[in-house]
Amino acid sequence: MSDASLSDANDHAAHDIESEPVDNPRHFRGLVYPHGEQTPHPGQMMAMADGVFWMRMGLPISLDHINLYILDDNEGWAIVDTGMNTDSCRAQWEAMFTGPLAGRPITRVICTHFHPDHLGLAGWLCEKFNVSLWIPRTEYLLARTLMLDASDRVPEAAVTFYEQAGWSAQALEMMKARGWGQFAKAAWPLPHSYQRIKAGDVLTIGKAIWRVVVGNGHSPEHACLVCDEKQLMISGDQVLPRITSNVSVFSNEPNGNPLQDWFESLDRLRTLSDDLLVLPAHNEPFRNLHARVDQLHADHQDKLAKLTAHLHEPRTAMECFSVLFRRPVSAGQMGIATGEALAHLRYLEERGTVKRLTDLPQHRFVAA
Numbered sequence: 522m523s524d525a526s527l528s529d530a531n532d533h534a535a536h537d538i539e540s541e542p543v544d545n546p547r548h549f550r551g552l553v554y555p556h557g558e559q560t561p562h563p564g565q566m567m568a569m570a571d572g573v574f575w576m577r578m579g580l581p582i583s584l585d586h587i588n589l590y591i592l593d594d595n596e597g598w599a600i601v602d603t604g605m606n607t608d609s610c611r612a613q614w615e616a617m618f619t620g621p622l623a624g625r626p627i628t629r630v631i632c633t634h635f636h637p638d639h640l641g642l643a644g645w646l647c648e649k650f651n652v653s654l655w656i657p658r659t660e661y662l663l664a665r666t667l668m669l670d671a672s673d674r675v676p677e678a679a680v681t682f683y684e685q686a687g688w689s690a691q692a693l694e695m696m697k698a699r700g701w702g703q704f705a706k707a708a709w710p711l712p713h714s715y716q717r718i719k720a721g722d723v724l725t726i727g728k729a730i731w732r733v734v735v736g737n738g739h740s741p742e743h744a745c746l747v748c749d750e751k752q753l754m755i756s757g758d759q760v761l762p763r764i765t766s767n768v769s770v771f772s773n774e775p776n777g778n779p780l781q782d783w784f785e786s787l788d789r790l791r792t793l794s795d796d797l798l799v800l801p802a803h804n805e806p807f808r809n810l811h812a813r814v815d816q817l818h819a820d821h822q823d824k825l826a827k828l829t830a831h832l833h834e835p836r837t838a839m840e841c842f843s844v845l846f847r848r849p850v851s852a853g854q855m856g857i858a859t860g861e862a863l864a865h866l867r868y869l870e871e872r873g874t875v876k877r878l879t880d881l882p883q884h885r886f887v888a889a
């Protein structure tokens with residue numbers, strides 16, 4: 522499988538990467554990184570607390586790694602998130618099983634959400650160790666649906682969706698030529714049944730108690746795990762340092778308002794303790810959760826303000842890229858950039874500050 526097709530399949534998980542220089546590895550932009558730039562070596566894991574370990578898996582996409590967490594579960598290990606369905610990711614797991622994880626079984630696989638870098642090898646791990654997948658219901662069902670949704674033919678509604686967003690005839694032809702449903706390639710088939718986790722659940726993993734805190738907007742029912750006693754939060758992609766999680770409208774829910782969901786989730790994260798050490802899926806563990814939540818909120822509000830000013834005359838979603846993204850959008854990033862632009866436009870549309878003109882095949886938005 523080529524990297525290009527993996528990138529497509531992983532579109533849902535793409536992020537807007539901040540690439541500013543780091544002066545002090547432990548303190549940067551209001552956040553504290555207790556381990557600085559130290560990361561686990563390949564095939565090894567780093568203790569974050571008693572019974573909580575961090576491992577890093579290399580990925581064959583622009584976001585070149587994911588952090589996975591291994592929890593002591595009495596007789597064995599519970600795994601949180603899995604990497605993508607590639608030979609390289611499976612080989613990295615095999616090195617763990619003959620290395621630091623050797624001698625004790627895997628007890629369960631927990632997934633924060635359905636994106637392939639998180640769930641791609643969940644089915645493989647569950648099969649290999651005959652254990653259950655623990656995941657929120659919407660995430661499980663969406664992943665199962667996307668696996669079934671592979672076809673050579675792109676649905677007409679999806680073509681219309683991107684045409685309305687302003688894609689050129691050439692870009693639409695390229696999308697049609699690629700076919701539909703790359704997700705199935707990036708994720709191993711999921712088990713027939715699963716163990717549901719939901720907001721407010723309390724999981725006993727080994728000797729530790731973990732609360733399930735659910736967020737929305739990046740994915741529909743994203744699970745974070747909070748251990749109050751250890752003052753830890755496994756945050757998945759719901760809150761990341763340095764990079765902004767993608768919040769997108771996709772063609773399967775063209776009138777969704779995921780940015781509203783995202784803002785509401787940020788409000789919920791603000792109710793958690795500011796003393797938590799946040800263990801994110803990308804980049805390094807950090808403190809100052811509330812400061813990060815405020816930054817993410819401000820970043821989106823800034824984009825909304827710029828967008829509103831930009832819409833003094835009617836523009837398509839594509840014509841909004843220049844005010845939303847720091848760098849030019851490549852052909853491979855078109856889908857995710859369109860989704861992100863539409864998330865901001867839909868939010869403003871719902872608030873009544875912009876309206877949509879539908880007199881042309883391309884929908885245009887203008888300040889109301």
Ligand SMILES: [Zn+2]
Pocket residue numbers: 533534634636739740758
């Ligand atoms: Zn994600």
